Amino acid sequence: MNQVIDLLQAHRSIRKFTETPVQQELLNTCIAAGQSAATSSFIQACTVIQVNDSNNRNALSEWAGNQQYVKAAPVFLVFCADMNRHKLSCEMHQAEMLSGFTEQFITATVDCALFAQNVAIAAESEGLGVVYIGGIRNKIDLVSQALELPDLTYPVFGMCIGYPDQDPEVKPRLPLEVVLKQDKYSDKNDADIIAEYDKTIKAYYQSRTGGQKDMTWSEQISGMLQKEARPHMLSFLKSRGFLHK
Amino acid sequence: MNQVIDLLQAHRSIRKFTETPVQQELLNTCIAAGQSAATSSFIQACTVIQVNDSNNRNALSEWAGNQQYVKAAPVFLVFCADMNRHKLSCEMHQAEMLSGFTEQFITATVDCALFAQNVAIAAESEGLGVVYIGGIRNKIDLVSQALELPDLTYPVFGMCIGYPDQDPEVKPRLPLEVVLKQDKYSDKNDADIIAEYDKTIKAYYQSRTGGQKDMTWSEQISGMLQKEARPHMLSFLKSRGFLHK
Numbered sequence: 444m445n446q447v448i449d450l451l452q453a454h455r456s457i458r459k460f461t462e463t464p465v466q467q468e469l470l471n472t473c474i475a476a477g478q479s480a481a482t483s484s485f486i487q488a489c490t491v492i493q494v495n496d497s498n499n500r501n502a503l504s505e506w507a508g509n510q511q512y513v514k515a516a517p518v519f520l521v522f523c524a525d526m527n528r529h530k531l532s533c534e535m536h537q538a539e540m541l542s543g544f545t546e547q548f549i550t551a552t553v554d555c556a557l558f559a560q561n562v563a564i565a566a567e568s569e570g571l572g573v574v575y576i577g578g579i580r581n582k583i584d585l586v587s588q589a590l591e592l593p594d595l596t597y598p599v600f601g602m603c604i605g606y607p608d609q610d611p612e613v614k615p616r617l618p619l620e621v622v623l624k625q626d627k628y629s630d631k632n633d634a635d636i637i638a639e640y641d642k643t644i645k646a647y648y649q650s651r652t653g654g655q656k657d658m659t660w661s662e663q664i665s666g667m668l669q670k671e672a673r674p675h676m677l678s679f680l681k682s683r684g685f686l687h688k
Numbered sequence: 689m690n691q692v693i694d695l696l697q698a699h700r701s702i703r704k705f706t707e708t709p710v711q712q713e714l715l716n717t718c719i720a721a722g723q724s725a726a727t728s729s730f731i732q733a734c735t736v737i738q739v740n741d742s743n744n745r746n747a748l749s750e751w752a753g754n755q756q757y758v759k760a761a762p763v764f765l766v767f768c769a770d771m772n773r774h775k776l777s778c779e780m781h782q783a784e785m786l787s788g789f790t791e792q793f794i795t796a797t798v799d800c801a802l803f804a805q806n807v808a809i810a811a812e813s814e815g816l817g818v819v820y821i822g823g824i825r826n827k828i829d830l831v832s833q834a835l836e837l838p839d840l841t842y843p844v845f846g847m848c849i850g851y852p853d854q855d856p857e858v859k860p861r862l863p864l865e866v867v868l869k870q871d872k873y874s875d876k877n878d879a880d881i882i883a884e885y886d887k888t889i890k891a892y893y894q895s896r897t898g899g900q901k902d903m904t905w906s907e908q909i910s911g912m913l914q915k916e917a918r919p920h921m922l923s924f925l926k927s928r929g930f931l932h933k
Contacts, residue, residue, distance in 0.1 A: 451725075479696050479858075481819075485908065490873065527875060533913055535879055535910065541914060542913070547917050549921070552794065556798045559802075561696050622719065628737060664778070665783040672791040673790075676794070686931065
């Protein structure tokens with residue numbers, strides 16, 4: 444293993460930051476590294492909004508489920524899947540854009556995620572810590588309004604960035620054999636392997652919370668999946684021009 | 689800038705590989721690095737199928753639009769957004785899974801992309817080259833069938849990996865000010881900046897193709913968006929249990 448792989452494997456979410464600011468030049472370098480990620484057919488469909496305004500930070504923090512670090516982090520970014528830029532390109536050539544395809548939604552969303560992961564790694568390589576904030580999708584309509592996002596653009600997730608003021612353990616992942624399969628998908632042995640992994644996660648939570656959190660991975664997942672998952676998403680996305688066909 | 693950021697910024701797709709095989713142990717290390725990426729609420733929703741079988745490789749190559757490197761690359765991976773594993777977890781606890789939410793589709797797709805980007809970076813850090821293959825979505829039904837993917841699982845993209853046998857230039861990205869915005873989205877100056885960037889891309893294509901490809905970025909984008917984008921995607925994804933609500 445080399446130092447890059449060591450860095451990737453050392454990732455854990457950071458939710459507590461020192462007050463040391465992140466220099467804009469360094470942040471710009473991280474964003475440029477984000478741009479260097481692969482992009483589907485060169486569409487470059489990610490736009491990042493850096494949220495500095497404290498009113499918007501407070502609101503975003505509340506909308507994300509009262510996640511204090513959204514307010515407190517030195518940097519908060521919102522990664523948007525953006526096809527407004529492509530509409531603009533069509534207009535530059537008096538062309539009519541065919542939009543609303545699920546395929547376009549996928550490519551723009553994936554573009555955003557590849558971009559963001561490069562930003563995360565660039566930041567971590569400079570000693571910064573990050574946490575992705577999916578919680579902004581709780582109130583995706585209000586977030587979009589506050590950031591003045593146009594149609595054909597949606598906020599996929601946020602990201603807090605700053606210098607870590609905590610040192611959490613790395614969370615153990617599923618055994619490799621569950622996530623890497625040869626030639627065909629088979630889940631024949633997965634329940635047994637997950638049951639074994641459940642013990643690892645239970646021990647991890649107990650050690651991390653001084654015994655307070657007593658839960659396995661499959662319990663956590665099954666608990667989560669008995670609830671509705673942000674049921675407003677489809678109608679919101681349709682209202683912004685996505686997922687019509 | 690440090691060496692990690694240098695590596696990220698040096699990315700370009702590699703489509704021609706030497707015959708040197710990629711050791712399985714190294715590939716497993718890259719996959720484990722993929723697992724280390726952030727995962728929404730710890731869902732770990734990415735499954736990778738390593739396609740070795742030459743019949744399937746030939747078929748995938750054809751379905752992806754006759755991309756020869758899908759057949760020829762030492763390694764070909766298919767990254768699947770996988771919520772079958774979560775159904776299994778629910779069954780382990782006699783719980784009924786609520787599925788079909790667009791939100792779940794987004795989290796599983798993003799999980800996959802973050803995972804894959806870590807795999808790409810780990811591979812590149814070891815001197816390997818990669819290219820993402822969105823083309824497998826041309827025939828997403830046949831791909832899913834060939835890999836025996838269950839419901840609640842879909843192939844997001846493929847990836848070729850191997851030692852590079854070419855050294856293409858890095859493709860210049862949009863100027864930073866188009867993709868990074870402060871506080872609010874505004875595209876007020878974007879058309880002008882894109883028009884300037886168009887010259888850079890035109891020069892890039894001309895130099896790369898010895899004058900044969902004469903196209904700007906906005907021309908390429910507007911051309912692409914006058915065509916339908918894989919119009920079969922929504923009905924296919926619905927048939928596998930995604931995007932119902």
